[in-house]
Amino acid sequence: MLRKTDRMVNQIAALGRGDTTARHLAEAALSRAEAFHGLNAFVALDPEKVLAAAEASDGRRAARTTLGPLDGIPIAVKDNYLTADYPTTACSDALPLEPAGVDATLVARLRRGGAVIFGKTNMHEWAYGATNTTSSFGPTRNPHNPRHITGGSSGGSAAAVSAGIVTAALGSDTGGSIRIPASACGIYGFKPTYGRASRHGVLPLSWSLDAPGPLAASLDDLAVLLSCLLGEDAGDAATRGSRPFRPVAAHSRTVRLLHLTGPGLERSAEVDASVAAALQSARGCMVDTRELPGMRRFFGAWETILHCEATAYHQPLLAANAAGFSTVTRAHLEAGQYLSAQELLRAQQVRAEFCTLLASGLGDWDALVLPTLPVPAPAMDSDWQAFGGRRVTTQDSMTWFCWPGNLAGLPAVTLPCGLSSAGLPIGIMLMGRPGQDERLLQIAKRFDPAINLTE
Amino acid sequence: MTMQPDPLTPEQTAMIKATLARIRGALATAPTRPAPEPAHLFLPVSLFPVEVRDAPKD
Numbered sequence: 001m002l003r004k005t006d007r008m009v010n011q012i013a014a015l016g017r018g019d020t021t022a023r024h025l026a027e028a029a030l031s032r033a034e035a036f037h038g039l040n041a042f043v044a045l046d047p048e049k050v051l052a053a054a055e056a057s058d059g060r061r062a063a064r065t066t067l068g069p070l071d072g073i074p075i076a077v078k079d080n081y082l083t084a085d086y087p088t089t090a091c092s093d094a095l096p097l098e099p100a101g102v103d104a105t106l107v108a109r110l111r112r113g114g115a116v117i118f119g120k121t122n123m124h125e126w127a128y129g130a131t132n133t134t135s136s137f138g139p140t141r142n143p144h145n146p147r148h149i150t151g152g153s154s155g156g157s158a159a160a161v162s163a164g165i166v167t168a169a170l171g172s173d174t175g176g177s178i179r180i181p182a183s184a185c186g187i188y189g190f191k192p193t194y195g196r197a198s199r200h201g202v203l204p205l206s207w208s209l210d211a212p213g214p215l216a217a218s219l220d221d222l223a224v225l226l227s228c229l230l231g232e233d234a235g236d237a238a239t240r241g242s243r244p245f246r247p248v249a250a251h252s253r254t255v256r257l258l259h260l261t262g263p264g265l266e267r268s269a270e271v272d273a274s275v276a277a278a279l280q281s282a283r284g285c286m287v288d289t290r291e292l293p294g295m296r297r298f299f300g301a302w303e304t305i306l307h308c309e310a311t312a313y314h315q316p317l318l319a320a321n322a323a324g325f326s327t328v329t330r331a332h333l334e335a336g337q338y339l340s341a342q343e344l345l346r347a348q349q350v351r352a353e354f355c356t357l358l359a360s361g362l363g364d365w366d367a368l369v370l371p372t373l374p375v376p377a378p379a380m381d382s383d384w385q386a387f388g389g390r391r392v393t394t395q396d397s398m399t400w401f402c403w404p405g406n407l408a409g410l411p412a413v414t415l416p417c418g419l420s421s422a423g424l425p426i427g428i429m430l431m432g433r434p435g436q437d438e439r440l441l442q443i444a445k446r447f448d449p450a451i452n453l454t455e
Numbered sequence: 456m457t458m459q460p461d462p463l464t465p466e467q468t469a470m471i472k473a474t475l476a477r478i479r480g481a482l483a484t485a486p487t488r489p490a491p492e493p494a495h496l497f498l499p500v501s502l503f504p505v506e507v508r509d510a511p512k513d
Binding site for chain 1 (some may be wrong): 464466467471474477478479480481482484488491492493
């Protein structure tokens, strides 16, 4: 799907050389969005708004007053970010179809950097699921095979990048919702450390697990985006003291990777083989394999916190308009009403236990390694997945490896590492130490030259 | 007039029961000893600006 030329850093260079214009990039993206309409990646896209923003960018470039590297770059936005000029629905019938009149902080930062906001992307309803098959606008389809899901909940953003419509998009991640669809669609996704990217204006799923972030066509694209997006924001108390993202230079020191395994971390044979090959080919890495104990208990803590926080946020809307939620989302929210304060506190105890285990119970490590998904993108109509002796729901298979990053608030990146026998992408995930987002991206680059699905 | 909530379907009721059973089963497994303080209790302090948090106390 994605072509090697479809990278944001290439677009930035071409704009800088005068080889293209923002209007040309916008027209090309609109044309490609039309060609890939069947993927159902977008839920709102207004060509007039897109072209007006592109022409404004060209005007600034002609006047030598560009606003930064993103000036003139089309970037799509997940439909749970408030946008001044598009409705924000979280792909739920429970919300009205009216523009919010204000931008989420990260959208505002993109606009201040001159980016062309390229519509709103399809998502799993309220981000409360990881398949992107539950949406008031219908399911999103995988560009690599439209009979397969994109994963979610940022599935529209991933499909838009994977299909080469845009080179970057915003997503949000509570249990893997950036990394899951990025992996399933063969692109790159980055979940920042909790508190480094502002949640202000992003409709919450779970306050203490949510992390907004970018999906893009390359690691270099992610670095440019993170430089624009991260940092303190008065609208989000969790970002207090958060540093802006400053890319770090490559160095030759050997980095220590821990490849995590054990009960609860099973994967299919072909996924395991792809990840093993990627680890073998990574430059300057010492790889140890380590079993991570207690996964069932830690998953229970993540799920308790998720349901309690989501229900606390949605309870007024649930009481007023239960019929506005899909069957499954309503069941999730109702379940949250039965969990007690003691159970939430117990889950937070287990969360502390998990953070301690990762921080000091695994020895020294620079990055933790897992596949991003245990299986390639499942077929649209498959409710169950079997792998590594397990049989789990498709929903649970999507978050299988990703929720630990949210429970501990770690930065995490997914990058493509191969193709399945059916031609579907396989991704590898690296999780870094908290706050070391820059270093994590640098470690990921040790893998990238060996991995390329974009030729 | 108070609106009556839409009743749950049998499918939703079954999903809720399964979710709660799964969560409670997972959290009931053996904790570490001593059990740590809940993680989020540290958060409120961090929400204050550093100059307030670290100001000299009377």
